[in-house]
Amino acid sequence: MTERDNQSSIAEQMAAHIRKVADHRDRAAFAEIFDYFGPRLKSFVMRQGSDPQLAEEVVQETMVKIWHKSGQFDSKKASASTWIYTIARNMRIDLLRKMNRPEPDMNDPSMTPDPDPMAYDKIAFDQEADQLKKSITLLPEDQQRVLQLAYFEDKTHNEVAVELNVPLGTVKSRIRLALRRIRTELGDLR
Amino acid sequence: MNVNHHPSEALLLDYVSGTLGETWSLGIATHLALCPTCRRTVDVLEAMGGDLLENISPAEMSGDAAARMMARIDVSDDAQNKTGLPTLQLSKSHILPQPLLSYLGKDLADLKWQRLGMGAFQSLIQTQEKDVTARLLRIPAGKPVPEHTHRGLELTLILSGEFSDATGTYKRGDLQEADETLGHHPCAGKDKDCVCLAITDAPLRFRSLAARIVQPMLGI
Incomplete structure (x- = not known):
């Protein structure tokens, strides 16, 4: 089994565990999610500058949210890791910054609907997620560096420009090029 | 309805990574409610975070x-069972999408407007941040917004009507991301008042002497 086969089977296992938590309040499945994502979430939050205790607090609160919101997980819309990433991000903003993070409300009738809901495949654990993984690793070094600083080191694109000592326009164009390339490879753009 | 003007990918990345402040995020989130294209970009960026x-x-x-x-x-299972689901507040006019409606607390028709002069009005929006300001602006049909440049970033999201400047015409859902390099002279479309969400991190700098004199009094 190659490493990539192994990873997508983990993604599928985690999605199945979340569904078991949603349907049966399955504590064993929840423990599996904690074993896999807990240490990764802690690592992620520590890279963003938190000490180990605070990082564990973010992990605990994130996992409590996962326990309660498991019914909202839809594996057709996002992979387990993407869904958990967004919960952890919001929890961290809430706990560490005491800040509200405005989000669109998917049930709002004032929202402009997707013109063609089938136009894009959702990036779940199927081929698209594999394609995304591959596309990220194939990005040029300078584009990968900008993305790592943004996600792992909690820097705005302004701060990334200062850190790398390059003009703001350069950072913006690296982000634009990285996204264009990834979306082309996902089949969004031609 | 097609949205033609979008925030930069860099700003969407800041929104997704969680580094963008509350007030700017309000502008991005309101644009996302009106723009399926940028919702897809956000999906891709969040999937990158997950990866x-x-x-x-x-x-x-x-x-x-x-x-x-x-x-x-x-412990929290017990606590959770006691809280009900939040009720969704609906916009009767369908002009203000969430999350903007929640921040304003009332629909367009019930807002208190503050006179800005030259027929324009504003309604300030409270956030937890002090150094970034969000406001709704109402510019009368066919009238210009006084010519100004920005000392910092300015996001303008059109909610109703339209406005035009040297960079193009902006309609509902369109978002202009302007920095200090853009000196512009936006003008509301002639058929309808223009209502937009404007977010700035520094006072606007107006070009004309008359506008500069009244600016401190207007607090913009």
Whole structure:
């Protein structure tokens, strides 16, 4: 089994565990999610500058949210890791910054609907997620560096420009090029 | 309805990574409610975050972390059952999408407007941040917004009507991301008042002497 086969089977296992938590309040499945994502979430939050205790607090609160919101997980819309990433991000903003993070409300009738809901495949654990993984690793070094600083080191694109000592326009164009390339490879753009 | 003017990918990345402040995020989130294209970009960026999370080298958890976790879910299950679902506030006019409507607390027709002069009005929006200001602006049909440049960033999101400047015409859902390099002279479309969400991190700098004299009094 190659490493990539192994990873997508983990993604599928985690999605199945979340569904078991949603349907049966399955504590064993929840423990599996904690074993896999807990240490990764802690690592992620520590890279963003938190000490180990605070990082564990973010992990605990994130996992409590996962326990309660498991019914909202839809594996057709996002992979387990993407869904958990967004919960952890919001929890961290809430706990560490005491800040509200405005989000669109998917049930709002004032929202402009997707013109063609089938136009894009959702990036779940199927081929698209594999394609995304591959596309990220194939990005040029300078584009990968900008993305790592943004996600792992909690820097705005302004701060990334200062850190790398390059003009703001350069950072913006690296982000634009990285996204264009990834979306082309996902089949969004031609 | 087609949205033609979008925030930069860099700003969407800041929104997704969680580094963008509350007030700017209000502008981005309101644009997302009106723009399926940028919602897709956000999906891709969030999937990248998920991929990075999956592939990070794991940290070691403290010995009792799993036990504490299981104890937590027992306690909070009881608490959770007592809270009901939040009721969704609806916009009767369908002009103000969430989350903007929640921040304003009332629909367009019920807002209190503050006179800005030259027929324009504003309604300030409270956020937790002091150094970034969000406001709704109402510019009368066919009238210009006084010519100004920005000392910092300005986001303008059109909610109703339209406005035009040297960079193009902006309609509902369109977002202009302007920095200090853009000196512009926006003008509302002639058929209808223009209502827009404007977010700035520094006072606007007006070109004409008359506008500069009244600016401190207007607080913009």
